[in-house]
Amino acid sequence: MKVGVFTVILGSEPLEKALDFLVSIGVEAVELGTGAYPGNAHCPTDELLADHKKAEAFLKQITRRGLEISSLSCHGNPLHPDKAFAKAHHDVFRKTVELAKILGVPRVTTFSGCPGDHENAKYPNWATCAWPDDYLKILDWQWKEKVIPYWEGEVKNAEAHGIKQICFEMHPGFVVYNPETMLKLRNAVSPVLGANFDPSHLFWQGIEPCEALRALKGAVYHVHAKDNRVNETNTLVNGVLDTKPYSDELNRSWIFRTVGYGHSEDFWRNFVSTLRLIGYDGVLSMEHEDSLMTPSEGLKKGVSFLQNIIMRDPKGQVSWA
Numbered sequence: 001m002k003v004g005v006f007t008v009i010l011g012s013e014p015l016e017k018a019l020d021f022l023v024s025i026g027v028e029a030v031e032l033g034t035g036a037y038p039g040n041a042h043c044p045t046d047e048l049l050a051d052h053k054k055a056e057a058f059l060k061q062i063t064r065r066g067l068e069i070s071s072l073s074c075h076g077n078p079l080h081p082d083k084a085f086a087k088a089h090h091d092v093f094r095k096t097v098e099l100a101k102i103l104g105v106p107r108v109t110t111f112s113g114c115p116g117d118h119e120n121a122k123y124p125n126w127a128t129c130a131w132p133d134d135y136l137k138i139l140d141w142q143w144k145e146k147v148i149p150y151w152e153g154e155v156k157n158a159e160a161h162g163i164k165q166i167c168f169e170m171h172p173g174f175v176v177y178n179p180e181t182m183l184k185l186r187n188a189v190s191p192v193l194g195a196n197f198d199p200s201h202l203f204w205q206g207i208e209p210c211e212a213l214r215a216l217k218g219a220v221y222h223v224h225a226k227d228n229r230v231n232e233t234n235t236l237v238n239g240v241l242d243t244k245p246y247s248d249e250l251n252r253s254w255i256f257r258t259v260g261y262g263h264s265e266d267f268w269r270n271f272v273s274t275l276r277l278i279g280y281d282g283v284l285s286m287e288h289e290d291s292l293m294t295p296s297e298g299l300k301k302g303v304s305f306l307q308n309i310i311m312r313d314p315k316g317q318v319s320w321a
Contacts, residue, residue: 001272001310003303004029004070004285006224009295011041018042019065021296025303029070029283030062031109031222034099035092036076043072045095048102055102070283071196071222072096073109075169079146080124081116089113093154097161107165108158109196109222112176112185115146126173147175148188155190165221167196178207179215186219198224198287199271203262204240204254210274217278225284225306227262230254249291256289258298260305269309276315284310 005027010018022030032043048055062069074096076089096108114124117138127135127142151166158166168176168185176182179195186193197220199209213220230240235253242253249255259268272284284306288298 001275001281001312002028002068002070002283003225003306003310004031004283005299005303006031006033006038006073006285006287007042008033008038008073009288009299011039015042016061019062019067022299023065023067025300026307027067027299027303029068029285031071031073031283031285032069034072034074034096036074036089036110038073038075043099045092045099048099049095052102055099059103068283069103069105070285071107071109071167072100072103072105075109075111077111077113077124077174079113079115079150079175081121082123094157097154097158097163100163101161106163107167107221108163109167109169111171111174112147112168112181113150114174115142117141124173126175142175143184143188147185151185151189151193155192158192164192166193167222168193169196169198169201169224171198171201172205178202178205179212182216182219191219194219194221196222196224198226200224200226200228200256200262200287200289203228204230206240210270213271213274213278213280220275220278220280221282223275223280223282223284224287225259225302226287226289227257227259228254229257229262246289246291255291258288258290258293258302258305259286260302261290261292265305265309268305272310276311281311281315 005022007018007030034040034043034045048058074092078086078090078093080086100108114126117125127138129135170177170182176185182195195216202209240253244252286302288295290298
């Protein structure tokens with residue numbers, strides 16, 4: 001296993017300065033944003049696609065520091081009912097797949113997206129109730145008419161570019177938000193679709209991440225190391241669904257935290273052990289969204305924490321029985 005960082009949090013810094021900082025704190029891999037919601041501060045996708053020599057020089061800035069690219073990230077909503085919005089995010093995804101091939105990156109991380117509830121909708125409709133029956137009709141229409149056909153086409157395009165892993169972050173607000181919906185889409189389309197496993201979005205839904213990992217054995221292609229703290233003082237009154245601004249930390253039902261500040265070291269040791277049990281020995285990419293710490297402090301503390309608990313050597317063998 002290796003410790004990585006999703007570099008968008010350092011987007012105000014030039015690429016080389018950001019890379020030097022990450023190397024100085026012991027980071028071994030980077031996940032790069034290529035557009036859509038995270039932006040593309042460190043990865044000028046269009047420039048690199050237009051000039052392969054620039055792409056080669058870009059890659060050398062990373063590899064000569066001993067770093068690898070764990071994934072290219074274009075977290076977006078190409079299923080958005082606003083056609084212009086959807087096209088913009090679709091185009092970013094297609095360009096990201098093309099760039100991944102050029103840079104030799106085997107995977108792309110993104111969201112599954114969420115359509116509206118009919119052809120002329122203006123906004124996405126995230127249906128999570130079985131009653132009234134309207135919601136089940138919406139879900140049926142979304143999956144049959146939008147979700148499955150779209151990703152069938154994108155899997156074919158990705159495979160044509162040699163990309164074998166499209167990694168969905170299971171995120172509320174999109175059609176893939178838990179293991180069941182992840183497997184539903186994977187089984188309907190292709191094993192090219194797998195999870196960018198981020199436990200922070202599972203904690204507040206009441207999902208136990210290690211059990212979720214077991215359910216997704218063979219379908220975990222990338223991992224985000226991000227923690228979450230549920231505030232029971234607030235959830236016991238109002239539950240976990242929360243539309244208050246993320247800056248209202250004291251009153252929210254939950255907030256994102258740096259690894260180790262939401263759940264104990266014991267949890268995280270079990271988490272990395274479960275990853276190994278299901279066959280994942282890749283990068284744990286830190287996504288810093290802890291508003292109680294600066295990016296610098298959060299990344300330093302998080303990387304140090306992860307370095308102490310990941311297992312670097314190959315899996316051991318049972319030689320005593």
